[in-house]
Amino acid sequence: MSKAIIVVGMHRSGTSAISGLLDRLGIFMGKHLYGPQKGVNEKGFFENAKIVEFNDVLFDAKVQAWDDPYAIEQSESIDPVYASYENVASDLLRSEYQGHDLWGMKDPRTSLHLAFWHNIFSNNAITPHYLLMLRNPMEVAMSLEKRDGFLIEHSLRLWINYTLSSILTIRSAKHIVVDFNQLIANPEQVLADITKAFDLSGSAGASDFIEKSLRHNSSLVESDTEIGKIATALYQTLLQDVIDFQQVTNIAAQYSAIIEHExxxxxxxxxxxxxxxxxxxxxxxxxxxxxxxxxxxxxxxxxxxxxxxxx
Structure with a gap:
């Protein structure tokens, strides 16, 4: 049985930074990794191109996309549309990670297909350990506004979709939540928390990968819209040392009600x-x-x- 560190969370939330840290720990992140991109991720994405391509195929099957404001997965049950892709996913994991007892997988898109992937891991004798990257939703929205020209309200919806889809799926599995602010401010402590939570071996100097220059946007401003308030409430709930999952469920229900009445x-x-x-x-x-x-x-x-x- 292999052990996998699965990085989930919204785009622009530090998933690349934390994956770089995992790479420094000696965790194999895949055969086909995207290279660095100037002005976006200068140190690299540590993102397996084959996994990204497959996740996009899954989006097409569901008539969705990574930036779809209505793409969210709040149920642990698996959408029947995924059934015909199970063997393909299993073959992909074997092709990319076979021979590695400890490996990692990072693609934010995975967050919106997480129930499917969790089932694939189980069927292939893989023990997933989930690492949810968390970042202030307004900072994420500012980053997406700069990179993609997205409206703030659109980005806040995406942040909620990715974050809820992740936490509601992984709450019963081995997981840890890492806040981007803490990662930048104290990478040594975050590294220690991850190695302890997932029973990993530490690596001297691994935390040097994290630099304050990795932060391109910061904000103390909160959105006063209904969607913005929900994003803020979810963010603050997940920052707690002990997460109140009943509160998470309440927030999810409130968000679902808004979508249903649109x-x-x-x-x-x-x-x-x-x-x-x-x-x-x-x-x-x-x-x-x-x-x-x-x-x-x-x-x-x-x-x-x-x-x-x-x-």
């Missing part, structure tokens, strides 16, 4: 737009991989060269 036509419209996006993206990929498209590559290369040399 304009049905708007939700249907968002769903329809996502269907069209998936359809045209798949059409493009099929065309891009076609023989006829590849035949044109030399011609386009020649055209580019001629344009470059044109006086």
């Amino acid at each position: 304009n049905v036509l708007m939700r249907a419209h968002c769903h329809r737009l996502k269907q069209e996006e998936i359809y045209y993206r798949q059409c493009f990929l099929e065309a891009y991989e076609s023989v006829w498209w590849k035949i044109t590559w030399p011609l386009r290369a020649l055209e580019k060269r001629l344009r470059k040399n044109k006086p």
Whole structure:
């Protein structure tokens, strides 16, 4: 039986930073990791590209996306749409992590498919240890506004979706919640907490990976909207040393009530737009991989060269 450290939580919450720390501990994070990206994650994502691609396939099957304001998983029961992907997921884990008794997996998208993945781990004799990264929702919203141009209210919804989906799934499993502020302020203590909670071996100097420069946005401002207040309440609840899961359940119910009472036509419209996006993206990929498209590559290369040399 292998042991896996599964990093979950919202994008821009420090999941890459904590995964870099795990890498420094000698935890294998996967064969196909994305490289660093200037201005986004200079030290690297420590994110397995194959897992990301597969999670996006799961989103397509559910007609959702990572930035879908209505994508949330609040039930431990598994959506039937996942059934046809179980063998693929098992094969993927074997391909990426076989031969490693201790390994890690990080992709924030996993948070929205967590019941599915938890079942896959169980079916493959993998003992998951979940690490939920937590960050002030307004800081996350500011980061997404800067990177993707998202509205603050949109980002706050995403933060709630990812955070609720994570905590409601992992509450009965081995887990630890790590706050981004604490990680930046005292990485040595966070490292000690993780190694103790998950029975890992420490590594001298591993905490040096965490630098204060990893923080690009900070905020003491809270949103006074209904969604903003729910995000703040959930954040403060999860910061406690002992989490009150009844309070988490109450917050989830309050959030669900808001979604249920929203304009049905708007939700249907968002769903329809996502269907069209998936359809045209798949059409493009099929065309891009076609023989006829590849035949044109030399011609386009020649055209580019001629344009470059044109006086």
